[in-house]
Amino acid sequence: MAEVKTILEVEDLCVAYGKVEALHHASIKVGEGQIVTVIGPNGAGKTTMLCSIMGLLPHTGGAIRFLGQELGDAEVEQMVALGINLVPESRALFGEMSVGDNLLLGAFMRHRAGHRDHEQTMEEVFRIFPRLKERREQHAGTLSGGERQMLALARALMAKPKLLLLDEPSLGLAPLIVREIFRVIADLKKSGVSILLVEQNARAALQVADYAYVLETGEIALEGASDQLIDDPKVVESYLGLGGKH
Amino acid sequence: MDLQIALLLGQDGITNGAIYALLSLALVLVFAVTRVIFIPQGEFVAFGALTLASFQAGKTPGTLWLLIGAGVVVALVDVTLALRSGMPKRILRIVGWNLVYPAVAAAVVFLLKPSEFPLLAQIVLALALVVPLGPMIYRLAFQPLAEASVLVLLIVAVAVHLALVGLGLLFFGAEGSRTPAFSDASFNLGPVTVSGQTLWVVGASLLLIVVLFAFFERTIYGKALRATAMNRTGARLMGISTVMAGKLSFLLAALIGAFSGILIAPITTVYYDTGFLIGLKGFVGAIVGGLASYPIAAAGAVLVGLLESFSSFWASAFKEVIVFTLIIPVLVWRSLTTRHVEEDE
Numbered sequence: 001m002a003e004v005k006t007i008l009e010v011e012d013l014c015v016a017y018g019k020v021e022a023l024h025h026a027s028i029k030v031g032e033g034q035i036v037t038v039i040g041p042n043g044a045g046k047t048t049m050l051c052s053i054m055g056l057l058p059h060t061g062g063a064i065r066f067l068g069q070e071l072g073d074a075e076v077e078q079m080v081a082l083g084i085n086l087v088p089e090s091r092a093l094f095g096e097m098s099v100g101d102n103l104l105l106g107a108f109m110r111h112r113a114g115h116r117d118h119e120q121t122m123e124e125v126f127r128i129f130p131r132l133k134e135r136r137e138q139h140a141g142t143l144s145g146g147e148r149q150m151l152a153l154a155r156a157l158m159a160k161p162k163l164l165l166l167d168e169p170s171l172g173l174a175p176l177i178v179r180e181i182f183r184v185i186a187d188l189k190k191s192g193v194s195i196l197l198v199e200q201n202a203r204a205a206l207q208v209a210d211y212a213y214v215l216e217t218g219e220i221a222l223e224g225a226s227d228q229l230i231d232d233p234k235v236v237e238s239y240l241g242l243g244g245k246h
Numbered sequence: 247m248d249l250q251i252a253l254l255l256g257q258d259g260i261t262n263g264a265i266y267a268l269l270s271l272a273l274v275l276v277f278a279v280t281r282v283i284f285i286p287q288g289e290f291v292a293f294g295a296l297t298l299a300s301f302q303a304g305k306t307p308g309t310l311w312l313l314i315g316a317g318v319v320v321a322l323v324d325v326t327l328a329l330r331s332g333m334p335k336r337i338l339r340i341v342g343w344n345l346v347y348p349a350v351a352a353a354v355v356f357l358l359k360p361s362e363f364p365l366l367a368q369i370v371l372a373l374a375l376v377v378p379l380g381p382m383i384y385r386l387a388f389q390p391l392a393e394a395s396v397l398v399l400l401i402v403a404v405a406v407h408l409a410l411v412g413l414g415l416l417f418f419g420a421e422g423s424r425t426p427a428f429s430d431a432s433f434n435l436g437p438v439t440v441s442g443q444t445l446w447v448v449g450a451s452l453l454l455i456v457v458l459f460a461f462f463e464r465t466i467y468g469k470a471l472r473a474t475a476m477n478r479t480g481a482r483l484m485g486i487s488t489v490m491a492g493k494l495s496f497l498l499a500a501l502i503g504a505f506s507g508i509l510i511a512p513i514t515t516v517y518y519d520t521g522f523l524i525g526l527k528g529f530v531g532a533i534v535g536g537l538a539s540y541p542i543a544a545a546g547a548v549l550v551g552l553l554e555s556f557s558s559f560w561a562s563a564f565k566e567v568i569v570f571t572l573i574i575p576v577l578v579w580r581s582l583t584t585r586h587v588e589e590d591e
């Protein structure tokens with residue numbers, strides 16, 4: 001990925017919960033307009049990495065650079081203002097608010113910055129997720145699991161992000177919905193959004209990504225172009241399995 | 247008790263209940279957004295009433311000094327932090343709100359004669375002095391503790407309450423004040439006479455409730471506050487800063503408190519420490535609503551007003567006892583009926 005410009009560079013990142021270090025000197029790069037995935041088992045530190053990049057967790061060492069600029073201990077709000085959006089594992093929807101209001105709040109930072117184009121953005125988002133348009137007035141808390149994930153993704157898109165951080169978007173979803181979500185992720189790449197995708201569903205992630213890292217117990221164990229990793233014997237054995245769970 | 251007395255007591259109860267309802271809404275709002283149980287709510291009631299009374303008496307209200315002092319401290323803290331974190335662009339805003347604004351307020355108070363202003367202008371000026379204290383108090387006392395437990399926040403709230411009561415005594419003295427009624431009109435509705443001030447209180451409270459409702463339902467900032475109350479992390483990920491939400495909720499609470507004080511100042515004599523009891527009754531209403539539901543809190547607060555007014559007739563010595571004893575059955579009932587909901591995270 002030498003020829004593409006780097007949008008996000010994480011170098012030697014260390015993050016600890018109290019004394020327990022959850023991430024040791026992890027380094028990753030996301031090229032502009034690419035999908036980069038971090039796969040790994042439960043508890044490997046994937047969520048920790050995304051939260052730390054987003055400014056939700058302080059890091060104890062290393063550096064995070066966005067478009068070449070070091071971020072230091074930036075607050076979440078500053079990251080959003082820079083054009084980075086996280087769709088967290090928990091989805092973090094506003095359950096007692098309508099789908100429409102959830103989406104509107106996705107554009108909060110743009111609104112603060114003086115942009116008044118949220119209605120147009122919402123129409124674009126509805127074109128990607130027509131199901132959400134039908135449910136516009138419904139409370140987010142009453143949606144099905146798949147719809148909730150779509151709303152979480154749609155809400156992040158309302159901010160018109162440059163870099164999208166996705167934490168296990170396939171978690172707990174039926175295979176058909178997973179396929180739909182990954183189709184959307186692939187489409188987003190075509191529209192120019194850079195994506196850092198964290199997944200346990202290695203097969204689906206490797207199929208959609210350009211480049212991949214394998215995270216194990218807080219360390220990067222393996223990295224490479226996705227089409228190479230997908231044939232790597234170690235990856236096949238540990239994460240793809242023969243007719244395994246995916 | 248005959249019908250006439252009952253209607254009179256009912257009128258009293260609803261008037262007070264309207265005020266308690268406003269305060270209970272402010273308490274629910276502040277708790278939902280910041281998890282602070284806002285004990286100093288009552289001091290804003292007293293400050294609002296006494297600041298207005300000071301203008302009318304031709305005196306300089308002490309709240310002006312508090313505004314200037316708090317502004318200087320906030321400016322010192324925030325400018326230092328802005329310089330240290332390399333964000334000098336913020337300084338203009340900080341200086342504007344915390345130094346220039348109080349200076350302008352002081353200029354208005356000293357150069358023009360507020361005692362000769364029409365009532366409406368006096369009210370606006372009193373609000374302009376008292377309301378900014380809300381976000382300033384949030385900045386100094388609560389923002390550094392955003393991650394603290396509810397108990398720690400409560401202890402700080404009690405400390406702020408005690409400090410403000412002390413300052414109230416210093417600024418306004420021990421004697422109370424009463425302001426002239428907004429209107430001297432009175433209306434005969436069947437067997438009862440309704441005073442103009444009662445209509446003002448109930449009408450203005452209802453209007454404020456409608457405006458607040460519209461703010462929360464129709465504006466993006468109102469929705470942002472509700473979002474913060476529902477899911478703090480989710481809100482932050484939208485770029486809704488916890489600090490902004492906290493300041494905004496304290497601003498609204500201060501506005502509601504000071505406005506309530508101005509509404510009741512013509513009905514009761516307000517002392518520097520009157521606000522606490524009034525705020526506490528709003529708190530009973532808020533507890534009825536479980537510190538979570540606005541409509542139930544407001545209804546509970548009106549009930550408190552009615553209960554207080556009728557118990558003052560039957561057993562006036564025990565009126566406060568009766569009102570505060572109401573909390574116990576409510577808490578028992580709530581603990582029996584509410585299922586504990588797991589956190590969403």
Ligand SMILES: Nc1ncnc2c1ncn2[C@@H]1O[C@H](COP(=O)(O)OP(=O)(O)O)[C@@H](O)[C@H]1O
Pocket residue numbers: 017020022040041042043044045046047048049
């Ligand atoms: N809030 C927390 N406090 C303490 N330890 C945590 C916390 N969150 C996660 N951890 C630990 O950090 C490690 C990485 O967790 P996480 O980043 O959630 O993994 P993943 O997302 O890959 O499943 C795990 O060992 C987990 O137990």
Ligand SMILES: [Mg+2]
Pocket residue numbers: 043046047048089168
């Ligand atoms: Mg995780």
